[in-house]
Amino acid sequence: MSERIVEQGPNAPGKPQINPLLKFALELGPLVVFFFANNRAEWVVEAFPALGALGGPLFVATGLFMVATLAALAVSYALTKTLPMMPIVSGVFVLVFGALTLWLQDELFIKMKPTIVNGIFAAILLGGLLFGKALLGYVFDQAFKLDQEGWRKLTLRWGLFFIFLAILNEAVWRFTSTDFWVAFKVWGTMPLTIGFMLMQMPLLKRHSLEPLFEERR
Template sequence: MTERPGPGWHKTALELGPVAAFFAGYVLLKDQTFTIAGTAYDGFIVVTALFVPLILISTAALWRLTGRLSHMQIVTAVLVTVFGGLSVWLNDERFFKMKPTLIYLLFASVLFFGLYRGRSYLAMVLSEAMPLTPAGWMKLTRRMAWFFVALAVANEAIWRTMSTDAWVNFKTFGLPVAMFAFFIAQSGLMQAHTPPPTEGPD
């Protein structure tokens, strides 16, 4: 399907809105307990139960707005549904906290597999927005793959050793900041491997 142009702020709101709503819901409900059908659920589980349909609705709306979804958006929606659903069904927050680990390990595995085949799958996703030479894409892909591994390790370390508050803050603010810092740190690579502009005919 051909991608349809849409208002930039709509797309940004649909991508970031569910995460912001999860954080706001957690802050409001984290100290509360809800008894449903005789079972007590804490605020984290209730917010997770609300987050799953919200991410599905926002993903569907994003597809309707733009006419396409990235592989990352599809995988994220599926894993949120599976592991969020498990957390709610089993009343165990650990499943939802594991979800970022699996997402980042999956992305790292895909990028490493592409590198093994001598290809940059990252270039297939970002080449239109960020032109680089083939050598530059291979270097950036290798760094991105290891960065995903580092994020997976960080997520595991934080949810297993720190409080739920710390994990929610890490997921809401730490991960986006880390991603932004990573790309800022690659500015030298991008400058060195930006292809020269093609000259048109005189």
């Protein structure tokens, strides 16, 4: 059998396509579930009493975060018959660190997960550049078609940005409350990421192989 389970490389011919907005929603959805469950844990446990066995709000949120992550990957696979590279890496760590959090009843593991995942993403992207591979194309090639120099520059910038997010997560969870960390994980990290993406528009325009926006008369 020649079918691939994990998505192919950038601009691969015949690669299944998915709407960029839907892809974004699938990646953001589990985080929204995590935030809602942490802030409305009492309501969630009243609706689903079995979840009360998991522990306090963060543990209930962690359990639902794991389920939502698996659901998002399942939907992505159902639509494209492949699994996206970066969400797979993140999903594995959600499941591993989530399981450790619930098993040991220790918030440390789920709080450190973003630090480790962002650090690994940075290592993968920057390490790939050392071997001449701009791996960011696995993430964005459905939205943008760039030349090799464009992918290289964009990969470098994202690698450095992931290092920044790793350091920021460490600072937030160590020096603020759990509720603040959960809120920041969703409503702080995401705006920062969107702002960073918007700052890359000049680079994308310079290196795009096709118009980013269709001109209208």
